[in-house]
Amino acid sequence: KAAAKKAHRIACNHQLITQNHKNCFMDRYPLSQAAHRRSIMVGAAGSSAEEIESLRQQVEDLKTELKKKENEHAMVAPYSRTFSRAMISTILNSESEGLSMVGQTLRIAGWVKTGRVAGAGSFAFLEVNDGSCFANMQVMVDKEVGDEVGGLKEITPTATCVLIEGELAKTPEGTKQKVELKARKILHVGSVDPSVYPLAKKKQSMEYLREIAHLRPRTNTIGAVARIRNALAYATHKFFQDNGFLYVHTPIITASDCEGAGEMFQVTTLLGEAESGAHEPVDQAELEALRAQVAEQGSKVKAAKEAAAQDKENKDLAKASKSEVKTLLAMKESLAQLEEKARVIGGIQRTENGSIDYSKDFFGKPAYLTVSGQLNGEYYACGLSNVYTFGPTFRAENSHTSRHLAEFWMIEPEMAFCTLQDDMQCAEDYVRFCCRHLLDTCRPDLEFITKMIDSDAINRLEQVASSPFMRLSYTDAIAKLEEVEKSGEKKFQFPVSWGIDLQSEHERYLTEEVYKQPVIVYDYPKDIKAFYMRLNDDNKTVAAMDVLVPRVGELIGGSQREDRFDVLEERIQASGMPLEPYASYLDLRKYGTVPHSGFGLGFERLILFATGIENIRDVIPFPRWPGNANF
Numbered sequence: 001k002a003a004a005k006k007a008h009r010i011a012c013n014h015q016l017i018t019q020n021h022k023n024c025f026m027d028r029y030p031l032s033q034a035a036h037r038r039s040i041m042v043g044a045a046g047s048s049a050e051e052i053e054s055l056r057q058q059v060e061d062l063k064t065e066l067k068k069k070e071n072e073h074a075m076v077a078p079y080s081r082t083f084s085r086a087m088i089s090t091i092l093n094s095e096s097e098g099l100s101m102v103g104q105t106l107r108i109a110g111w112v113k114t115g116r117v118a119g120a121g122s123f124a125f126l127e128v129n130d131g132s133c134f135a136n137m138q139v140m141v142d143k144e145v146g147d148e149v150g151g152l153k154e155i156t157p158t159a160t161c162v163l164i165e166g167e168l169a170k171t172p173e174g175t176k177q178k179v180e181l182k183a184r185k186i187l188h189v190g191s192v193d194p195s196v197y198p199l200a201k202k203k204q205s206m207e208y209l210r211e212i213a214h215l216r217p218r219t220n221t222i223g224a225v226a227r228i229r230n231a232l233a234y235a236t237h238k239f240f241q242d243n244g245f246l247y248v249h250t251p252i253i254t255a256s257d258c259e260g261a262g263e264m265f266q267v268t269t270l271l272g273e274a275e276s277g278a279h280e281p282v283d284q285a286e287l288e289a290l291r292a293q294v295a296e297q298g299s300k301v302k303a304a305k306e307a308a309a310q311d312k313e314n315k316d317l318a319k320a321s322k323s324e325v326k327t328l329l330a331m332k333e334s335l336a337q338l339e340e341k342a343r344v345i346g347g348i349q350r351t352e353n354g355s356i357d358y359s360k361d362f363f364g365k366p367a368y369l370t371v372s373g374q375l376n377g378e379y380y381a382c383g384l385s386n387v388y389t390f391g392p393t394f395r396a397e398n399s400h401t402s403r404h405l406a407e408f409w410m411i412e413p414e415m416a417f418c419t420l421q422d423d424m425q426c427a428e429d430y431v432r433f434c435c436r437h438l439l440d441t442c443r444p445d446l447e448f449i450t451k452m453i454d455s456d457a458i459n460r461l462e463q464v465a466s467s468p469f470m471r472l473s474y475t476d477a478i479a480k481l482e483e484v485e486k487s488g489e490k491k492f493q494f495p496v497s498w499g500i501d502l503q504s505e506h507e508r509y510l511t512e513e514v515y516k517q518p519v520i521v522y523d524y525p526k527d528i529k530a531f532y533m534r535l536n537d538d539n540k541t542v543a544a545m546d547v548l549v550p551r552v553g554e555l556i557g558g559s560q561r562e563d564r565f566d567v568l569e570e571r572i573q574a575s576g577m578p579l580e581p582y583a584s585y586l587d588l589r590k591y592g593t594v595p596h597s598g599f600g601l602g603f604e605r606l607i608l609f610a611t612g613i614e615n616i617r618d619v620i621p622f623p624r625w626p627g628n629a630n631f
Contacts, residue, residue, distance in 0.1 A: 454612020
């Protein structure tokens with residue numbers, strides 16, 4: 001009986017649990033009562049076709065809802081989720097140019113480019129830009145919405161910062177943009193007093209914009225240049241990464257002069273110490289008195305030694321002699337310390353010959369801001385094959401031309417088992433890749449540049465992207481220029497002859513007038529090129545190359561590196577430089593030397609080429625030149 005009762009109790013519990021599971025399932029996945037009854041009736045015979053169709057429809061509805069939620073989530077900028085802000089580029093640069101989003105409630109944020117009140121004060125139009133693309137988003141704000149933040153005039157001044165929520169709507173036929181935002185509420189206003197805002201709506205000169213470099217990114221020109229610069233930086237990394245290069249960070253502070261030009265910014269802590277006033281001046285009278293005492297003590301030592309020598313058995317004389325010597329040594333040490341203090345001139349320690357004592361400096365030797373990461377890049381290339389650097393470099397050249405900066409960025413690949421021919425091909429492929437990437441990703445910015453700055457910008461990029469580069473030896477280039485000059489076709493400011501360093505006017509004439517395409521000039525005279533370039537068999541030229549492009553002239557300079565120890569050592573000495581700072585560079589030629597090549601490209605010059613901007617100071621965010629280090 002007990003066993004029967006226990007079995008009955010277990011059966012009842014099982015039935016209750018089964019019913020609860022069914023109820024839970026029905027709560028989560030409700031079906032019609034009829035469908036539920038059918039499911040009970042069908043039982044082990046299987047599900048009905050109607051039930052399967054119903055479930056299928058539910059699945060499709062869930063997929064649709066999921067897709068909608070995913071799209072809404074994707075619209076929000078990843079790190080603006082607190083504000084649920086969509087970037088304007090996400091809307092206007094979409095495949096439908098925003099039409100597929102019509103009817104959605106969105107939030108956009110940015111700065112008002114232009115604003116105007118219309119409809120007798122009943123609404124306002126705003127052109128809002130957030131920097132993500134060239135185009136602005138047009139926003140229509142009704143008076144009632146504007147009144148909530150102080151009125152329409154509070155949000156229409158140029159540069160006002162706004163965060164606006166509204167419904168995306170289709171614009172009437174014939175308007176420039178296909179969509180606009182109908183504002184429902186304004187969630188943030190960063191107001192501007194237009195009477196004092198430095199950037200008026202009128203066109204400003206580039207010189208004036210440099211004086212307000214902290215605000216110039218808001219202008220159309222500098223905004224477009226910034227996006228083009230970004231695209232070229234991305235293209236640089238993509239090109240080298242896709243071709244198997246390793247990105248290497250080379251030091252900014254160096255003890256060697258890669259170019260051998262000597263135009264380097266020095267890095268030192270000595271000036272700070274000098275200005276601290278920690279060094280007390282030495283009393284010259286005290287110094288002279290101590291020198292006299294040392295001389296006098298020297299005479300005493302001499303006399304004591306002579307006395308001790310005459311009576312070698314007298315221990316007292318020997319002891320006295322030693323005591324006088326000890327006194328003299330102590331006095332000499334004091335004199336040396338005082339003389340060292342006396343060599344502090346202007347708060348800076350000097351050596352005995354009057355030069356600066358760099359052993360007292362931070363690095364214990366002269367140190368500078370680098371002019372190139374090439375030497376360090378070679379160290380890694382001679383162990384890892386193909387590497388590239390991309391970083392800031394510095395040149396203390398007192399030049400105020402439109403082509404020079406004190407601080408600029410360089411791209412410098414180095415390749416093992418690479419000849420000059422391979423080097424030239426890499427340089428060409430890189431430039432053409434960058435041009436193609438710009439055309440594919442920055443078309444609106446380039447269209448603005450072509451309209452307002454350089455009418456040939458897009459055509460030039462398309463030509464370079466689609467055409468192989470001309471290759472020309474230095475000797476042939478000089479012959480061509482001499483021929484042009486002799487015929488009277490062109491008179492150059494700088495006369496042409498074999499052995500000169502080609503000037504910008506020569507380089508541009510070759511690319512713009514003679515060949516009308518980029519030109520790679522190679523095999524330059526050794527006397528006008530750096531010590532590290534491989535000496536050719538003629539002993540007159542080196543395996544160097546320059547890539548010349550229209551509007552800029554020299555864009556890239558490169559060479560096959562000198563891989564022979566004895567030749568490199570001789571070249572360094574012939575350049576008048578000490579061997580010591582280049583000991584590690586020479587080591588590469590002692591321990592497993594390898595034929596290798598590389599080149600350097602001034603990043604700002606690449607932007608000049610792409611945009612046609614006249615002054616290099618306008619293609620870097622915060623330019624540095626002699627007399628200017630603002631911002």
